Amino acid sequence: VTGVLAELAAAVGPANLVTDPDLMRGYLVDWRGAHVGRAAAVVRPGGTEEVAAVLRACRAAGVGVVPQGGNTGLCGGAVPSADGGEVVLSTTRMRRIRELDRENRTITVEAGAVLAAVREAAGAAGLMFPLSLGSEGSCTIGGNLATNAGGAAVLRYGTMRELTLGLEVVLPDGRVWSGLRGLRKDNTGYDLKQLFVGAEGTLGVITAAVLRLFPAARSRVTAWVALPDPAAAVELLGLLPEDRLSCFELMSAESLDLVLAHVPGARSPVPGRWPWHALVELTDSRPEAALAEVLATVLERSPVADAVVAPGRVLWALREGVAEAQNKEGPSLKHDVTVPIGRIPEFVSRTDTALRAAVPGIRIVSYGHVGDGNLHYNLTKPRGTADDEFAARAEALATVVYDIVAALDGSISAEHGVGVAKRDVVAGYKPAVELAMMREIKALFDPGGLMNPGKVVFPAGG
Ligand SMILES: Cc1cc2nc3c(=O)[nH]c(=O)nc-3n(C[C@H](O)[C@H](O)[C@H](O)COP(=O)(O)OP(=O)(O)OC[C@H]3O[C@@H](n4cnc5c(N)ncnc54)[C@H](O)[C@@H]3O)c2cc1C
Secondary structure (H helix, E strand, C coil): CHHHHHHHHHHHCHHHEECCHHHHHHHCECCCCCCECCCCEEECCCCHHHHHHHHHHHHHHCCCEEEECCCCCCCCCCCCCCCCCCEEEECCCCCCEEEEECCCCEEEEECCCEHHHHHHHHHHCCEECCCCCCCCCCCEHHHHHHCCCCCCCHHHHCCHHHHEEEEEEECCCCCEEEECCCCCCCCCCCCCHHHHCCCCCCCCEEEEEEEECEECCCEEEEEEEEECCHHHHHHHHHHCCCCCEEEEEEEEHHHHHHHHHHCCCCCCCCCCCCCEEEEEEEEECCCCCCHHHHHHHHHHHCCCCEEEEEECCCCHHHHHCHHHHHHHCCCEECCEEECCHHHHHHHHHHHHHHHHHHCCCCEEEEEECHHHCEEEEEEECCCCCCHHHHHCCHHHHHHHHHHHHHHCCCECCCCCCCCCCCHHHHHCCCCHHHHHHHHHHHHHHCCCCCECCCCCCCCCCC
């Protein structure tokens, strides 16, 4: 490994090759502190050609490369392994917005651009980039693409797959693929860009992307809705106007309890304690759209217990506070699952019942993008239980959750990806042919297994 460091320094400049353990520390642990690795160096290229030079040097030396953007991923995908022989390739210097094309409604950005900055650039042009995540102040477009990020507006605009028209990628052997086409129609063969979206850095390094923009929302209304059960949420979802519905988020009472306990100044918008809450948002590109009236009419006809309608985004802090609030309550077991929307009530009732029987007093902090059938079905230990005792049951409890997801034709990773955290367990729920195709694609692009080693793809016979 030491032999390659001089070449890396020459490729990116000595100031952008970090080997000091103190300066590397932040790159070696994930946002939750759940995954910690070691590395020979962190390299910070400033552009596509420098990325290519880094990959060529690492390939020649047989050194593994771990791409990293904002390091907000939740499956340990951006953290190197414990052996200390890999190099972390940080994209944070590559944050230029190369072009905004109003007529084509596209923006071309470098992979290290922070999501919030891209949203701001689109907004400044009177347009909108709709991907919106709790981590948008830190996560990067490259990370969003590599994990096929979802977030709150998927039910209207889709995931990163639907938002991407073109990519520029450096392949593991250092070749640059310039696929930055801003076309909505391009049927000239395999859709190669989609191979890299959701690949979590295992097939190459994304260096830039052409993304779709949309008309900005000029009117917006949100409602906080108290509900008796998830079935009432699914019924309400079906009554809302699809062409204006931009978000439909669900939270259990236990999720709201944690926000009220840990987020300074947080107050429940409705009096009393209700089993479930939905945050509903309608938007329209016309300023004069009478959204509050539309929403009020639907709410009158639907099975809601109570509701508060508010303009703008004032209610969002409660929904966005859940992840941080749950962290403050100690370690939690997280499951990011999806089932067909109509099966959410059955999923919740079957899983809640099984887990409460297995662990009396368990706190089920489930919340998420229910308009996409996606729940973050997270578990916090019963009060008074030791952290270790609860953590020791993680695998058994995950099996309970995932077996029910599989029985309902769902997926055990809706939007956070696979990384290392879910690699082995995902393999247990995929057909053998699908696993074999993934291995074959990986071997084609990366025969040496040097791109984000050990992530996503379950090894044959492993
Ligand atoms: C508070 C919070 C809320 C979140 N909410 C959501 C949510 O609603 N929806 C959602 O989908 N996710 C969510 N996430 C997860 C996370 O923010 C997303 O997965 C995000 O897209 C990761 O971007 P990043 O730049 O931080 O990537 P990183 O964490 O740095 O990397 C993630 C993966 O992408 C790879 N990668 C990064 N950059 C590149 C590149 N240029 N080329 C190739 N591979 C690359 C890494 O190797 C790694 O495997 C949330 C996270 C937090 C902390």
